[in-house]
Amino acid sequence: MNLSNPEELKNLIRKHGFSFSKSLGQNFLTDREILDSIIKASNLDKSCGALEIGAGAGVLTRELAKNTAKTVAVELDKRLIPVLSDALGEFENAEIINGDILKLDLRGLISEKFAGMPVSVVANLPYYITTPIIIRLLENSDLLNSITVMVQKEVAERICAKPGGKEYGALSIAVQYKSAPEIICTAEPGCFTPPPKVASSVVTLRILTEPSVIVKDEKLFFNVVKSAFGQRRKTLSNALAGSPYFLLQKEQIAKMLDEMGLGSNIRGEKLSISDFASLSNKIYEIL
Ligand code: SAH
Numbered sequence: 617m618n619l620s621n622p623e624e625l626k627n628l629i630r631k632h633g634f635s636f637s638k639s640l641g642q643n644f645l646t647d648r649e650i651l652d653s654i655i656k657a658s659n660l661d662k663s664c665g666a667l668e669i670g671a672g673a674g675v676l677t678r679e680l681a682k683n684t685a686k687t688v689a690v691e692l693d694k695r696l697i698p699v700l701s702d703a704l705g706e707f708e709n710a711e712i713i714n715g716d717i718l719k720l721d722l723r724g725l726i727s728e729k730f731a732g733m734p735v736s737v738v739a740n741l742p743y744y745i746t747t748p749i750i751i752r753l754l755e756n757s758d759l760l761n762s763i764t765v766m767v768q769k770e771v772a773e774r775i776c777a778k779p780g781g782k783e784y785g786a787l788s789i790a791v792q793y794k795s796a797p798e799i800i801c802t803a804e805p806g807c808f809t810p811p812p813k814v815a816s817s818v819v820t821l822r823i824l825t826e827p828s829v830i831v832k833d834e835k836l837f838f839n840v841v842k843s844a845f846g847q848r849r850k851t852l853s854n855a856l857a858g859s860p861y862f863l864l865q866k867e868q869i870a871k872m873l874d875e876m877g878l879g880s881n882i883r884g885e886k887l888s889i890s891d892f893a894s895l896s897n898k899i900y901e902i903l
Contacts, residue, residue, distance in 0.1 A: 619675035619703060622646040622809050629673055632699045636810055640693055641742030644672045645766070647807035650818070655679050657800040657820045658738045658764040665730035669717045669739040669749060669765075672696065674703030680738055681707035688729045690717050692742075718748055726759045735759060740766040743812070747771070747787060757794045763821040764800070772799050772817035779888050785845045789889055790838070793828055795821035829893035836862070836903075837896040844884030844892070852884045862903055872898045 619625045625646055629635075636642045645651060654676065660666060666680040671689035673696065680687040687710045691700060694714050704710045711729070713720070726735055737753055737760060746767050753763055767775070770783075775791045776799055777783035791797050800818040805811035831837040843859035844852055853873060857866040870880035876894060878887070887895070 617678070617703065619644075619673060619678065620646055620648045620651050625673055625675065625809055628703065629699060632695075632702065634673075634695055634699055637693065639744075641670070641744045642672065642693070643740075643808040643810060643812040645675050645740050645803075645807060646809045647803065650766075650801065650803045650807050651676065651679060653801045654738060654740075654764060654766070654818055655683055657818060658736050658762065660684050660736060660738075663733065664761075665733040665735040667726065667730075667735060667737045667739075669737065670742045671700055671712065672740070674700045676738065676740055677704060677710060677712075678707065681710040685709060685733060686730060687711070688713060688725070690715055690720065692716050718745060718752065722752060722756050723759065726756065734761045736761050737763040737765070739764075743768050743771075743814075750775075750787070751790060754790060754794045757823045760823050762823060763795070764818065765821075766803065766816050766818050769802060769815040769817045772819045775819055775821075779886055781885070784885050785848075786838075786841050789841050789892060791821060792889055795823050797821045829890045830897075831893050832897045832900045836900055837893060840896040840899060841884075841892055844887070848883070848885065850883075851881050852887070853880055855884060862899065864899065864902075868902070869899075 625644060660683045662685055664684050666684045666687045668677055668680055668689040671677045671691040677687060677689045690713045697712060697714050700712045741749055774783045774785060774787050776797045777788040798820050800820055803816040839861035843856050843861060847855040853866045853869040856864060856869045872895060873880050873882055
């Protein structure tokens with residue numbers, strides 16, 4: 617069975633009477649080269665576990681099963697479960713879970729299914745929920761080695777963005793706080809069946825053993841970041857003075873920014889992650 621061949625994929629899904637659902641983000645990968653790039657970037661071996669999110673008809677799941685000790689694939693659409701059983705029949709180390717990745721107890725699932733194994737997430741994500749999935753994965757990143765995912769090209773650029781540009785924002789900082797992200801390759805719509813409307817990229821997030829910056833209060837750090845980018849057109853001191861998360865005067869923030877040598881009129885998008893860490897640590901002292 618070679619499901620990266622569009623004809624073979626069509627035969628399999630036709631056999632089970634399956635039809636694609638747009639609202640579930642169903643665009644199945646049918647490009648051998650991209651599939652190989654994903655597997656190579658995820659750096660798996662026979663001692664590892666892989667968690668896949670959105671297994672579809674199992675094209676990636678089959679490759680993961682070949683390259684790991686154990687592969688667990690979560691798929692929301694129950695119409696795909698018989699398709700997946702068919703596609704994965706020969707792999708005893710592959711398990712399918714019918715569920716919603718945003719509702720499952722991810723911590724419990726990873727520790728139960730992969731006890732003692734290094735675990736990587738590898739997936740061609742459903743694009744309509746990319747950001748919430750990535751945030752949930754990062755919240756459990758202490759259990760993970762790496763995250764290799766196909767996402768919309770613009771999202772990959774936001775994930776990897778450096779300070780200064782319009783792509784740089786709360787997602788860049790959330791990801792780069794916990795990991796070192798890298799864009800692996802780009803996939804045109806024609807690499808999928810059916811083709812999506814947008815270009816895609818594969819990104820690998822290599823999880824850091826320690827966060828990239830030291831913060832005194834993680835929740836406050838992310839609230840400062842969210843406030844800064846929630847109102848991007850304002851200066852940082854104005855955006856933070858209007859924050860719903862804490863009560864600070866514009867003058868207090870301007871003073872901190874001056875002390876940091878950033879200038880009181882700076883905008884949030886100019887601050888590096890370590891600037892945000894220093895600023896939130898200063899705010900922590902006076903709250
Ligand atoms: N990995 C497959 C399919 C990718 S399409 C391939 O590359 O061919 C995205 C898949 O995610 C679809 O099969 C869709 O049904 C599934 N999905 C959508 N929302 C989901 C959710 N909340 N939890 C788990 N899977 C979901």
